[in-house]
Amino acid sequence: MSPSRMISTLFGDEEPSIIADSDSFLQECKLWGFKTANISELMELPKSSIVFSFSNAAAKRTFEIAKNTKTKKSIFCATQVFEPTLPTALYSLRLLLNSDFDRSLRTQRSVLNMLNSNHDFSLYGNEADATVSILPHAQPYALLSEDISENFVQSVAEFFEVHYAHMNAQEPCPFSFTGTLKVAGILTVLRKHNSILPEGLRASLKWLSDRISIEGAFLSISDNTIISLKLNNEEQIKLLDLAAGSRGLKLTEFAIGVNEEISSSIDYRVNSQMNEGISGVHLAIGDGSSGFHIDFLSPSVSVSPIH
Structure with missing residues (x-):
């Protein structure tokens, strides 16, 4: 475009x-x-x-x-x-x-209709083997063409994903996810310095991001909790647990990316917000305050209703 x-x-x-x-x-x-x-x-x-x-x-x-x-x-x-x-x-x-903004907005509408019309979904493609269930009355966030028809200030990320967030640990999670995903890259966000977190976490996460961008990794989730992240059969879950803060290994986000245009241009070594909109899915842990918010990007994964 x-x-x-x-x-x-x-x-x-x-x-x-x-x-x-x-x-x-x-x-x-x-x-x-x-x-x-x-x-x-x-x-x-x-x-x-x-x-x-x-x-x-x-x-x-x-x-x-x-x-x-x-x-x-x-x-x-x-x-x-x-x-x-x-x-x-x-x-x-x-x-x-x-990026193709027009196509992404139209795809968001299609994804939103699918999510609102069904409750159980299977994930497949790019070695994904997972299911996700959406709680009744859960509201996914999507950006539609009418949202930008007049005045707006919108985060760039909102143009390229439909997502469910679970940022308040006291409320029920709007989704339930179980299965495995092949991860091509991660993103990390810490909104302000937190002295409680161990020293060197940012460098360790950069090391992890670089390794995943080269080798890929496999993420395993059971009932919204990450139970494994393996890099070339090496377990990295302790690093995730340290970095994620008070929310630990519990999922805080499930999202479907819709930005197909950038797929061939992504560099997963770069910690850019644009990466998370890539067509596929991503999951996240952490709240970005008590610990890092960490997105796990799994491109080329399709989501389909289970009838």
């Missing part, structure tokens, strides 16, 4: 500006032909914008000035909670520009 078609789908005739708090990133975007602005210099968002926040302060400011902007269409990329580096941000922007 050409950037011009992506821009037309989301912004109509309005060319979007790139907004960020990194001058080096903005300079690169200028070389790509975009209008740019530093978030610190704005009192309102442009009518159409793509925002990359490299710090929590920039993310907070984005939403503060969005409240003061009457007419706005904006994609928000929270770079700071993944990997706030120039190469990662440029990688994410490149994938974003090559």
